[in-house]
Structure formats: C-alpha cells, structure tokens
Amino acid sequence: MKKHPQKSANVKATNKKARHDYNILATYEAGMVLTGTEIKSIRAGRINLKDGFAQIHQGEMLLSNVHISPYDQGNQFNHDPLRNRKLLLHKKEIAKIAGQLQNKGITVVPLKVYLKHGFAKVLLGVAQGKKQYDKRETIKRRDQEREIRRNLKTALR
Template sequence: MAKQKQHSRPLAQNRKASHDYYILDTVEAGVSLTGTEIKSVRAARINLKDGFAQIRNGEAWLQNVHISPYDQGNQFNHDPLRNRKLLLHKKEIMRLEQETSKKGVTLVPLKVYIKHGFAKVLIGIAQGKHDYDKRESIKRRDQEREIQRTLKNY
C-alpha cells in the first residue's frame, strides 16, 4: 500500500507579504520551538504580520513573530515575541545571507504549517515594492476578476 502525502492547511499566512513585496524565491525551514509554543502553533495562535528573518553569526533567526501563550501552560509559558531559531542547512544559510546582502532584499515569513509532525515556516526572499507598483498590482487583480466574471456568464 502506497504512503499518502501529508498536506495540512496553513496554520498562519502572511497575506500582506505578496502585496508589499515581490517574492523572488521561497525556502522551507524548520522552527525551534518550546513545548508550550508548539501547542499554541498547533492551535493556530500565531501571527506573522510584522515578522521577518535575519542571518546572524551563521544562524538564521525568526523575529517579531507573535505566538500567543498557551492557555494551560501556567508557569511554563513562553515569551510571545522571543526570537526563534530557524533550522536550515549551512549551504541554505549561506545562500540566504548572500541574497540578503543585496540592497532592498529581505527575508519574510509567508506561512506556517505542520509537516510530518514538525512546524515548518515558508520563508520568502523578498524585494520591497513602491507605492506605484502596489497600485498597479491592485489594478491588474481587479481586471483579472472582471475578466473571470464575464467569462463565467458565457
């Protein structure tokens, strides 16, 4: 009997990232979490809105990502905004460091999900958009919706 792939829905998504940035490439990374943090993540109590990733001293860190305290955690609860280590291979970290050394390029968490029992975060190598680029994206999206509506009627 063949094994089925485990695809789970994203527990958290950064919808604003595709509006504010051009996503050049993506990398899947594991996240080092404590006991109560993983319970909160599994309950989808995580917010990626202001989060970013950074390479320091040859290690990748996820910063400014809010994981709410676990309700039944009592004294073992965690700091909601602590920096969390990203689990990547050394070659991947070196590549990300090279990419982010370019002007205007940053690392943005796009979504968090559970894969084979482990919490994973999809990190996007992103370049910032200007205001006029954002307006153009909105205009293009509205035009595509209008085209889909007209095609649906025929």
C-alpha cells in the first residue's frame, strides 16, 4: 500500500534571532495549551517569538514572554497577550531537558510555531548562547559559502 506524502507544516512564526544568538543543541516538538481566542490569533499569524523562552516550573514546561496579539473579534473573552502558556511534553522529555538545563549557559527557546493537523505546535530548542566572536565567525563562514556557490555556478555555465 502506498503511503501518502504528509502535508508540510503550516508555519505561523519563526524566531530568527534564536539561531543568530544561540547554538541549538537539541530540538523538541511540544503542543501548547491555548484559549479559543489565542488559537484564532495564531491562525491569523499574530504571534511574536522574539524574546520568548521556556522554563520548568513544578514539573511542567511553561512558555514565557511570547506575545500573542488579542483577537480582533474577541471582545470580553480576549486573553492576556504575554501570559505563561503550558507546553505539552512527556515527563521523560521534561526530565531530559531539566538535566540539560543544569549546565551553565543552557536555555530553552522557541524556534517556530506551526499548525499540525489543526493543533498549534511549538518547536523548542535547547540552546547555548554564542559569544560575539562566534556570531561574527558564523556570518563570515556563511558569506564564504555563498561566494563559493556563486563561483561554482558561474564556472558551470
């Protein structure tokens, strides 16, 4: 029996700053506990991950400092844009992340938010902060690779 190709994830927000400021060591996919107006705002693409981070509080993973704009037609049932949101992970995954967070300079940042089968998912990255010289080195390496690709492309013509 032939398998059907899966639909690509419907990405609603990405955190470009995270990949610039951190080295991503591991990634985890987590569900989000949301209210009705929050999911409607996410479907409209009104979410900002820029300063967001995740933390473990009483054995639960919480997503903090992620701004989900209030829904326009939400009236009195609207949500607080910066409230902490519970993330749905297995206990083993939370324990594994907690073990990694014991190391100095390690944090958990949201990399992107997307819809998968109608549910909002967040891709979390266990990350280690980069130094300023590491950032410059990454930019330099990326420019060199781009120049090599450009030279190869012109050489093949």
